Amino acid sequence: MDSLKAFIDAGGYAPGDRLPAERDLIGALGMSRTRLRKALDALEREGLIWRHVGKGTFLAVPEDKPIVPEMPDIGHHLTPVKVMRARLSIEPAIAREAAVNASGKAVSQILRAVEACEEAETWAEYEAHDDAFHHAVAVASDNLLLVTLYDQMNKVQRNVAWRRVVRDNIRPPRSHTSFEEHRNIAAAVEARDPMAAHDSMRRHIGSVSARLFGEI
Known part of the structure; x- marks a missing residue:
């Protein structure tokens, strides 16, 4: 989970941004699909990301900072x-x-x-x-x-x-x-x-x- 957090921080992702697809994360982080999904599950439980079937994984928006589209x-x-x-x-x-x-x-x-x-x-x-x-x-x-x-x-x-x-x-x-x-x-x-x-x-x-x- 720590390596995934570090990847997100280094990538400059902002709240609401979509993260790369799982296959791209696997390649970038050098981890197995099983390990990646466990890390994603942990981040989702912490409220740091959210996932939408068919759309992808997104960095969560703090409750006091709703996103306004550009x-x-x-x-x-x-x-x-x-x-x-x-x-x-x-x-x-x-x-x-x-x-x-x-x-x-x-x-x-x-x-x-x-x-x-x-x-x-x-x-x-x-x-x-x-x-x-x-x-x-x-x-x-x-x-x-x-x-x-x-x-x-x-x-x-x-x-x-x-x-x-x-x-x-x-x-x-x-x-x-x-x-x-x-x-x-x-x-x-x-x-x-x-x-x-x-x-x-x-x-x-x-x-x-x-x-x-x-x-x-």
Whole structure:
């Protein structure tokens, strides 16, 4: 058991990590299968590992330190609808904070992003500027936690939702509804109107969701 513990410590495994398969442990530790299984049984009794048939052996998580999946991994557990519902819960509040705290420079950045979206020649270019617009709104909140929260949420969204979208044309049409919605959000932030900013962002995200995935 001591050699197995030493192997785990030397390998830098973190709580929740999966250990190598038994055949690999046998080779790395130079022990028989019977001896290895006895060592695994002992570690499991001590609560240091747990085993799942068909999945493997994992380093246990201390009860006071539950594992939170990394943001890229969260996407494997979400549907586009759940992502959009998260955006509906969070981004209107971010926009409200932006209207309260935005500096003149922050408002200018939002307005530049609005214009860049409308000038985009491809969907990929539009989506990059759209990200910049929403990021600029978050920055205008003057709250690093909200900026970080938005950025992480956006990474998940792009992995989960946008990869399923099929476009019928090369670039956004001039009638693309997000253009006016972006301008409404920007105008509310510039006017320092928190409720208008909140409601405009909520309508925008609801509109995007309805267009791409149906009503939520």
